[in-house]
Structures are given as structure tokens and as C-alpha cells.
Amino acid sequence: MIPELLKTSLAQRIAAAITNREAAVDVMKELQRHYGWLTDEALEEASQLLGLSPLQIEELATFYEMIYRRPVGRHVVHVCDSISCWAVGGETLLGALSQLLEIRPGSTTADDSVTLLPCSCLGNCGEAPCMMVDEKQYGRMTPESASQLITALRTGTSQKPIK
């Protein structure tokens, strides 16, 4: 169950939106931040807050790839596999991270620290190849810089995002 303060804040955002559906992704993302992923309980809460059926919320949740309907690691690493990134090494980047983390794309490391996911265009094609770690974007990545970034993430040292 979400805290009353968060519930009030979400209700205010919904009230400020033109339609409840317009606020749905924002609400789901906040609930995801609270729970770590969009649990069944979170989905039910989103349904009640937005006045949409659980099925409608489920449909929206499965459409947006940044909404997770399954547990994820403490950090989620998205590697763009759309055309601009793919053309300049996105696939190699994903392969290098998969090897570094010893998991296949779509999986989570055994220590629950990182989930590795391919994703659609991050809207930053000019900086291809791109990746996103949690909610921060990184561009012009190489297998080496990406590996350094993920190693720093797992050891608790930070790197500067581009956005």
C-alpha cells in the first residue's frame, strides 16, 4: 500500500491532466519507483486512482517498455537496439554487457544488482549508440566505456550521464 502523501500527490497529478488516461504512465512510473516494479498491488492501486479498469492499466503497462511487470534488479540497464544505434555498434554494446554481466539480455544478475534489457529508440540518436541506466541516459558508448560504467555502478562509483 502506498503512503498517503504519495497517494495525494498522484491524485493531484491526475486532477491536473486533461484525461485520466493521459496521467496513467506518470502514475505507473511513480508506483514503480515506490515498489521497484509494477506489482499486481501497484496495478490495482493505479486502476483505483485513475478510474480505469485493471485490464486497461495492464494494456498500457505492457505497451510501455519502461514499465516493468516483473521484478527487476536494483539497476536497470537499457541498451538501444533501434536503427541508428544498431548501425553504429549497439548490438556489440549489448553483447559486451551481456558477457560482462554473464546474463542474456532480458535477464537479471544472480545478485539482483542489474537487469539488462534491449529497448527501442531512446530519442537521442545523434549520440548513438545509446544506453540508459535507471533514468539516466549515456551516449556515444563503446563496449569499454559501457563496461566501465556498469562496473562503477556495481561498485558504487558514479559516472556522468548526458541527460
Ligand code: FES
Ligand atoms: S536509435 Fe538509439 S537513440 Fe535513437
